[in-house]
Amino acid sequence: xxxxxxxxxxxxxxxxxxxxxxxxxxxxxxxxxLLFGVLIGLIRYYRISVLGKILMLxxxxxxxxxxxxxxxxxxxxxxxxxxxxxxPVEAAIITLSGNTAAFIAVIVISSIDAIDxxxxxxxxxxxxSEWQILKLIIYPQSLAFAMPMLxxxxxxxxxxxSLVSVIGVVDLTRVGDIVNLRTFEPxxxxxxxxxxxxxxxxMIGIAGSKLENRxxxxxxxxxx
Amino acid sequence: xxxxKDLHKNFDDLEVLKGxxxxxxxxxxxxxxxxxxxxxxxxxxxxxxxxxxxxxxVVVDGLDVTKKDELKAVxxxxxxxxxxxxxxxxxxxxxxITLAPVQVLGVSKTDATNKARALLESVGLGDKADVYPAQLxxxxxxxxxxxxxxxxxxxYILLDEVTSSLDPEMxxxxxxxxxxxxxxxxxxxxxxxxxxxxxxxxxRIVFLDQGKxxxxxxxxxxxxxxxxxxxxxxxxxxxxxxxxx
Ligand SMILES: Nc1ncnc2c1ncn2[C@@H]1O[C@H](COP(=O)(O)OP(=O)(O)OP(=O)(O)O)[C@@H](O)[C@H]1O
Ligand SMILES: [Mg+2]
Numbered sequence: 001x002x003x004x005x006x007x008x009x010x011x012x013x014x015x016x017x018x019x020x021x022x023x024x025x026x027x028x029x030x031x032x033x034l035l036f037g038v039l040i041g042l043i044r045y046y047r048i049s050v051l052g053k054i055l056m057l058x059x060x061x062x063x064x065x066x067x068x069x070x071x072x073x074x075x076x077x078x079x080x081x082x083x084x085x086x087x088p089v090e091a092a093i094i095t096l097s098g099n100t101a102a103f104i105a106v107i108v109i110s111s112i113d114a115i116d117x118x119x120x121x122x123x124x125x126x127x128x129s130e131w132q133i134l135k136l137i138i139y140p141q142s143l144a145f146a147m148p149m150l151x152x153x154x155x156x157x158x159x160x161x162s163l164v165s166v167i168g169v170v171d172l173t174r175v176g177d178i179v180n181l182r183t184f185e186p187x188x189x190x191x192x193x194x195x196x197x198x199x200x201x202x203m204i205g206i207a208g209s210k211l212e213n214r215x216x217x218x219x220x221x222x223x224x
Numbered sequence: 225x226x227x228x229k230d231l232h233k234n235f236d237d238l239e240v241l242k243g244x245x246x247x248x249x250x251x252x253x254x255x256x257x258x259x260x261x262x263x264x265x266x267x268x269x270x271x272x273x274x275x276x277x278x279x280x281x282v283v284v285d286g287l288d289v290t291k292k293d294e295l296k297a298v299x300x301x302x303x304x305x306x307x308x309x310x311x312x313x314x315x316x317x318x319x320x321i322t323l324a325p326v327q328v329l330g331v332s333k334t335d336a337t338n339k340a341r342a343l344l345e346s347v348g349l350g351d352k353a354d355v356y357p358a359q360l361x362x363x364x365x366x367x368x369x370x371x372x373x374x375x376x377x378x379x380y381i382l383l384d385e386v387t388s389s390l391d392p393e394m395x396x397x398x399x400x401x402x403x404x405x406x407x408x409x410x411x412x413x414x415x416x417x418x419x420x421x422x423x424x425x426x427x428r429i430v431f432l433d434q435g436k437x438x439x440x441x442x443x444x445x446x447x448x449x450x451x452x453x454x455x456x457x458x459x460x461x462x463x464x465x466x467x468x469x
Contacts, residue, residue: 118310119313122311123324124274125299126304
């Protein structure tokens with residue numbers, strides 16, 4: 001009804017697909033980043049060989065160089081180096097997982113640092129194993145400490161996913177680009193795209209603060 | 225029985241324990257006195273392997289603390305009460321007490337909880353089972369610390385200046401509980417600055433000076449003029465602590 005340049009129902013479909021791709025890239029890279037980040041943090045905390053130091057060095061690099069550069073490095077570098085095909089989405093997920101892992105590792109280390117170590121010694125004196133101490137004492141307390149940082153990181157990494165459009169991933173931002181080029185309606189397209197990110201970020205924030213409340217319950221008790 | 229033989233402990237170049245020999249028999253209550261930095265805490269920590277010993281031996285009921293698998297058994301026998309309580313802040317009082325029994329001794333949650341409630345009741349904290357440590361006063365925290373130690377059914381209780389972080393009123397309430405424990409026949413090794421308390425509960429007093437045992441005497445002898453007090457270092461220590469004759 002708007003003619004060639006107007007919005008169509010397919011734009012809505014395109015938006016939904018872009019949203020799906022953005023969410024997929026975000027969720028998978030967050031999960032992988034979390035797994036690797038925790039692993040790196042723990043390897044560092046337990047001082048397992050020089051591996052911890054090397055991994056932290058890589059983390060430092062990932063934290064302190066532009067994600068866009070990392071994205072290009074992975075997308076153009078890995079296929080050339082390993083003689084394999086890498087789809088833009090795969091390259092995006094690899095890059096963001098690594099980048100997220102680097103931040104998570106630092107969060108893990110600082111949250112463990114924040115725990116009073118003498119209670120760990122107490123647990124040890126009661127014959128608890130290191131694994132039990134990690135699971136039952138370190139984990140719950142460091143999670144409570146880390147929660148606000150994790151939520152902040154998640155919201156930030158969600159925005160960072162928009163960068164993957166430059167290597168050809170048809171994510172939410174790329175969809176905005178496509179529709180904008182066709183309709184020439186930047187003041188409709190980009191606010192809608194922006195609002196979509198905003199709503200996603202808010203959802204993460206709300207879910208995060210719910211979790212935060214749950215894990216921090218023991219801290220908010222009134223002191224006498 | 226705890227047998228400490230020629231125990232040496234260094235921290236790098238610093239020699240903190242210089243050959244300590246000490247035997248603690250069941251139902252004995254031993255107080256360890258000595259100046260700051262004399263190695264009292266370190267000695268206590270060597271008993272349950274919180275510090276690795278440099279040389280010599282520590283054997284608890286035939287179990288060698290330097291052997292990894294035997295250390296675990298030693299730790300099940302010795303429960304420690306800490307100066308700063310060192311409770312687990314994210315767990316409720318009752319969970320602080322049941323954690324080790326459930327996780328380490330394999331006691332069922334129900335049994336552990338029932339026992340923990342009884343223990344809390346016995347130290348006058350029956351109504352505090354479901355609060356977090358942050359909601360307790362220092363004296364209450366330490367009473368929970370004692371319950372946590374008793375919950376594992378220990379053969380030995382190690383106490384490291386358990387009232388040093390408490391004001392006098394709270395000190396009294398904690399010492400009262402420990403006195404009852406001693407009377408019930410619990411074997412206790414207590415590092416303390418509470419001379420009067422040491423005098424009241426201990427069978428023996430061990431005086432540590434610069435990493436060596438200066439004397440190891442029955443309590444009455446320690447405080448007699450021709451016993452421990454005959455040593456000027458001990459006399460000086462006691463007069464500084466505001467006791468002695
Ligand atoms: N982990 C450690 N690393 C290095 N030095 C230590 C360590 N722990 C204790 N020391 C040193 O060992 C000596 C004895 O310490 P310890 O804590 O056993 O003394 P203490 O008799 O318990 O003293 P206080 O009455 O002040 O508690 C001190 O000089 C202390 O600085
Ligand atoms: Mg000490």
